[in-house]
Amino acid sequence: MARLSISHLKKRYGELTVVDNVDIAVADGEFLVLLGPSGCGKTTTLRMVAGFIPPSAGQITIGERDVTNLPPWKRHCGLVFQSYALFPHMSVAQNVAFGLEMHKVPTAERGPRVAEALRLVQLGGFDERYPRQLSGGQQQRVALARALAMEPQVLLLDEPLSNLDAKLRLEVRVEIRELQRKLGLTTIMVTHDQEEALTMADRLVVMDRGKVRQIGTQRELYEKPADRFVAGFIGRSAFLDGEVTAPGRFRTAGGREIACAAAGASGPATLALRPERIAIGSEADGLPNRFATQIVHASYLGAQLDVQVALDEQERMLLQIPNRPGLSEPRPGDTITIGWAEDAGLVYPREA
Amino acid sequence: MTSAPEAVAGARKNLAGLLVLPATLFVAVALIGPLTILFRYSLNKFVPGQFMVDALVIENYVKFFTDAYYLNVLARTVRVAVICTLACLVMGFPLAYVLARTQSRFKNLMVIAVVLPLFVGNAVRAAGWMTAFGSRGALNASLMGMGLIDQPLEIMFTETAVLIGIVAVNLPFMVLSLQSVIEGIPRNVEEAAFSLGAGPGAMFRRVLWPLALPGVLAGTILTFILAMNAYATPVLLGGPKFQMMGPLVYGQFAQQNNWPFGGAISFILMTATILLTALAHLIVQGRYRANRPAE
Missing domain, CATH: 3.40.50.300 (P-loop containing nucleotide triphosphate hydrolases)
Known part of the structure; x- marks a missing residue:
């Protein structure tokens, strides 16, 4: 060899x-x-x-x-x-x-x-x-x-x-x-x-x-x-388009302010979040980025549930909720609170 | 009732027998019938002036095999057929390989180009050759005009002319037989042989040739039979002195009116064709088996 x-x-x-x-x-x-x-x-x-x-x-x-x-x-x-x-x-x-x-x-x-x-x-x-x-x-x-x-x-x-x-x-x-x-x-x-x-x-x-x-x-x-590309190809990611307004600050296209440690140089950028880094419900308490979202679609996959939520009109995000006994079934139209830490997201300058 | 589907649609209603009927009838009427009669005639006697006399003798066959002239015709026919078949195989294989493997969008045009020689009939080809290669044709006229030769080159009415003529007709059959089989051999198999250390020669010998063998057999049988029975090409390009079996049969029937001897020659030609084809088949198969290492 x-x-x-x-x-x-x-x-x-x-x-x-x-x-x-x-x-x-x-x-x-x-x-x-x-x-x-x-x-x-x-x-x-x-x-x-x-x-x-x-x-x-x-x-x-x-x-x-x-x-x-x-x-x-x-x-x-x-x-x-x-x-x-x-x-x-x-x-x-x-x-x-x-x-x-x-x-x-x-x-x-x-x-x-x-x-x-x-x-x-x-x-x-x-x-x-x-x-x-x-x-x-x-x-x-x-x-x-x-x-x-x-x-x-x-x-x-x-x-x-x-x-x-x-x-x-x-x-x-x-x-x-x-x-x-x-x-x-x-x-x-x-x-x-x-x-x-x-x-x-x-x-x-x-x-x-x-x-x-x-x-x-x-x-x-x-x-x-x-x-x-790699963030989307290996595993799954939720992508939010927007721009970096200042170091550590990201603003989505829908105008939401997000604290993000990875945000560096200002300019158009995309924020990538892995589904398992997004906390839901009470687990999101105390996290810097907390939003109330609406469930668009939920699929039951056995060990986990894939849930699509709408952060804004155009911005959809994917959550993965581990299945456990007594979990209330998420239904489209329900409101759910999500949140993530400052170090959870990765920021990529927007590709032309 | 079984749950298996019927092998042929309609088999349960005995329709299958009906499906093979037209072809069977045609072959019986158009081939087997005449051949049986011909074989019977070949055992008759030919008495000049009396045409054909009913008999049951083998003297027509004896006549053929004891006369050096006829044996020569048979030998020449076999030689021409073997050379033509080998020439078709040697020239046809590389062409068929390229045709089978090409990714070109002009592939269909290339296949048509291979078949194109068949659009030119034997008579037309012979006429063309006369104008080009005849003793007063364009080639000899120019060579003699330039003073390069004194006597016209003998190209027409030679064995070479017949060989080239038959190869030109038979090559497409060889190429198409080979191409269809080579197309069915995955390219990956050749690449696997290369990656295992086989150079192009070893790859051809050990992988491509054995896998293409069904096509080689089909192509050689087809071209061999066509060459053995060639009629128009030997007559038109070989001239009156160049005899092959096909024209010989026709001559006995049409010119000598000797139907019994014509019939005997027909059966000798047919038997020789079948025997040699079977022999070639056996040799190729035997060599193919010998090619396999015995570990």
Whole structure:
């Protein structure tokens, strides 16, 4: 396994820049997830690392090797696709042995290594089966074994779980993560599934429109999102548009004054609040920002209730109320008092 | 009653039999009937002046296999068909691959361009060749006019001309057969092979070719049968001295009036085509199996 570093990576198609100056460093044995909406450039980035797309500019280094201009078959990247991409005309064992054969591993060594790789993904004894005889989850595990058998320097996962049904996805998620940790695999995974990204990653890279918006751990991204996009993309936030009138003072578009420690330079800005930082009812007593709001919509989600409240005509906010015995059901039209502390909100200058 | 849906709509009311009836009837009347009669004729005797005499002899077949001239025609036909089929495969595979994988919005136009040669009939093509490559055609006239050659180049009425002519007709069939199969092979599978360390050559040999094999078989069988039975191209581009089986059959019927011998040649041509096709099929399948590592 090896470090992987991507520097100043760019991909342009004519006028269109799909990957714009991306810098990512993956430590040895780290599980890094590229996360973003579709079309954000995450898959293009992964495919450039794998060698399928030539970058317009920038450099990719695996260990000490500059692989930027190497063809895919010389990169030693284990790749797992969303669609499994097993060789349908080969048995499971032949699929897994393919990489060993291509890397000229002596025949005598191949058998034990194929068996070991299949054991790792809990498919021992499936050697003679053909891909069409396996379920989706088993096929994806064969694909993983095939990538692992050749002992790649980097493991690349391209939305590996998207084709699996929900229950299986949770299982395979844990399996991949345990295996990755056990073998110390330097891994990059691409996904658009936020929950998947949060549960699996050591660190996450949030991308949008070809640019890296933020790199960090789950906690860093959730508690200190670098910009409005990340605040909205990772977890949920209530956004209030307005302006910073003075340090520590924010005024909403509807004219409400809010005390906010994060407010710095004056100018148009957006205040982001995490739902769980908003107190309701008597819990809001004594908080500097206290408002009476009207419930617009409430949805019962089991462990919690999502409640939309209207602060003003246009300004809606999301509250999450933990469910507990004896909780009175919030109904649309009810008035509810909400409040939050001075240090609860984050302020982002308004994007033009 | 079972809860499974009927395999063919109407199966329960015995309608399914009715559905295959038109095609079955057509084939019976248009193909099997005439062939049966032809086979019977091939066992008759031909007596000059008396046309055909009822008999049950194999002398027509014996005549074919004991006469070097006819054996030569058969050998030439097989050689031409094999060369044409291989040429179609070698030229057609790369083209079919590009057609199958292209993302271009002009893909449909490209497919039409592949089929375009079929719009030119054999007679029209031969006429075109005469004007271009004939001994008094444009090419020879210019070369001789420039003093580069004294004698006109022999291009028309050679085996090469026939080969090129048949390949031109058969190539589209090969390309379309291959293209449809290659389109069904996910691109990801090729990428997986690359990522596992296979270069383009190894990827082709171990992944693309075995997966494209159904298309290769369909394409080669189609072009081989067409080439074995070629009629117009050998006549028009090969000239009177270049004999292949197709024209030979027709000659026996139309010019020699020797129906029994014509019938025998027809069945020899048909049997050779079927046997060679089956043989090629077996060889390809065998090699494909041998390609799989036995671990």
